[in-house]
Amino acid sequence: MKPIHLLFLGLLALVFSGCATTLPPKDYTELRRSNPHSILVLPPLNETTDVGATYSLLTTTTQPLAELGYYVFPVAMVDRYFKENGLNLSGEMHQVPLDKLREVFGADAVLYITIQEFGSKYQVLASNTIVRAKAHLADCRTGVTLWEGSAQVVYSGQSGLLEAVVTQIMNKFIDQSHGVAAMASVQLFLSPGQGLLKGPRHPEYGKN
Amino acid sequence: MKISWRLLPGLLLALVTGCQTARPVYYWGNYEPTIYQSYAKPGKNSVDEQILKLQEDVTKAAAAGLSVHPGLHAHLGYLHATNGHNDSARKEFEAEKNLFPESAAFMDRMLKQLETTSAK
Numbered sequence: 001m002k003p004i005h006l007l008f009l010g011l012l013a014l015v016f017s018g019c020a021t022t023l024p025p026k027d028y029t030e031l032r033r034s035n036p037h038s039i040l041v042l043p044p045l046n047e048t049t050d051v052g053a054t055y056s057l058l059t060t061t062t063q064p065l066a067e068l069g070y071y072v073f074p075v076a077m078v079d080r081y082f083k084e085n086g087l088n089l090s091g092e093m094h095q096v097p098l099d100k101l102r103e104v105f106g107a108d109a110v111l112y113i114t115i116q117e118f119g120s121k122y123q124v125l126a127s128n129t130i131v132r133a134k135a136h137l138a139d140c141r142t143g144v145t146l147w148e149g150s151a152q153v154v155y156s157g158q159s160g161l162l163e164a165v166v167t168q169i170m171n172k173f174i175d176q177s178h179g180v181a182a183m184a185s186v187q188l189f190l191s192p193g194q195g196l197l198k199g200p201r202h203p204e205y206g207k208n
Numbered sequence: 209m210k211i212s213w214r215l216l217p218g219l220l221l222a223l224v225t226g227c228q229t230a231r232p233v234y235y236w237g238n239y240e241p242t243i244y245q246s247y248a249k250p251g252k253n254s255v256d257e258q259i260l261k262l263q264e265d266v267t268k269a270a271a272a273g274l275s276v277h278p279g280l281h282a283h284l285g286y287l288h289a290t291n292g293h294n295d296s297a298r299k300e301f302e303a304e305k306n307l308f309p310e311s312a313a314f315m316d317r318m319l320k321q322l323e324t325t326s327a328k
Contacts, residue, residue: 038310055247059240066278067233071310074279076243077286077318106313178244201233 025193036108069202234277235269
C-alpha cells in the first residue's frame with residue numbers, strides 16, 4: 001500500500017502545483033457567447049520526435065472534457081474517418097476548413113492541440129518525464145477562438161528507494177509518458193480560471 | 209494495485225475540480241486505455257477483445273448507476289462495423305444518437321455508410 005500512497009501524494013503535488021498558478025483568470029466572453037455543446041478533438045499536432053505523442057495525448061482528452069459537460073466526438077473514430085478520406089497526418093487534419101468539419105461531424109467547436117514536448121529524459125539515477133502542450137478551441141460556425149490554454153507536467157523520478165518502487169509501479173501498468181499525458185490533459189482543461197467552463201451537460205452548467 | 213492506478217484519472221479530476229465540487233457524471237472504464245492500446249500496440253488486442261472490454265463498461269455503468277460516457281456506443285459500433293457486423297453496429301450508432309443528440313450528424317453519416325457497405 002505504501003508505494004501507492006506515495007504515488008498519490010506525488011501526483012497531488014503535481015496537480016496542485018499546476019493548479020496554483022498565479023495567472024489571471026481567462027476571459028470567457030466568447031466561450032459564453034458561443035455556448036458550444038459538442039467538441040471535436042482533432043488528433044494533436046506533434047512538434048516532438050516521439051512518434052507516439054499524438055495518440056498518447058489524444059486518448060486522454062475525452063474524460064476531462066466529457067466530465068466538464070461537453071459532448072466529445074469519439075476520438076479514434078474521427079481519426080479513422082479522416083484516414084479513410086485520405087488524410088493520414090494530424091497536420092493535414094488541422095487544415096480541413098471549419099465548414100467542412102461542421103458538415104461532416106455537426107460539431108459546435110473544434111479543439112486544436114499542439115504537443116511541444118513529450119517523453120522522458122534519463123539521467124544516471126533518475127528520469128524526468130515531461131508533457132507540454134498548447135490548445136485552442138474554435139467556434140465551428142464562425143471560426144472565432146473561444147478559448148486558449150497550455151499545460152506542462154513534469155514527473156520526476158528521483159533516486160530514493162521508494163521513488164524507484166513508485167516508478168516501477170507506474171511503468172508496470174502504463175507507460176510513464178502516457179500517465180503524464182493524462183495529467184497534462186487534466187491540467188489543460190480543468191485548471192480553475194484557466195481551463196474550460198462547465199458545459200451544458202454538467203450539473204452546475206452556467207454557474208461559472 | 210491495478211485498481212488503484214485505474215482510479216487515478218478520476219481522482220485527479222476530482223482534485224482539480226475539487227474546489228468547485230465534482231461528482232463524476234459518467235462511468236469510465238476501459239474506453240480510453242483500450243483505444244490507447246490499439247494505437248500503441250496495434251494487434252495486441254483483437255477487435256473482439258476490444259468489443260468485450262467496452263461491453264463490460266456498458267454493464268458496469270448500469271450497475272454503478274452512472275451514465276455511459278460520450279463516444280462509448282459510437283466506438284462499439286465502429287468496432288462491430290470493422291468486423292462486418294452491421295446490425296450490431298447500427299444498434300450502437302443509434303444508441304449513441306439517442307443518448308447524445310449532439311452526435312446525430314456524425315452517427316447518421318455512419319449509418320448511411322453502413323447501408324452502402326451492406327448493399328454491396
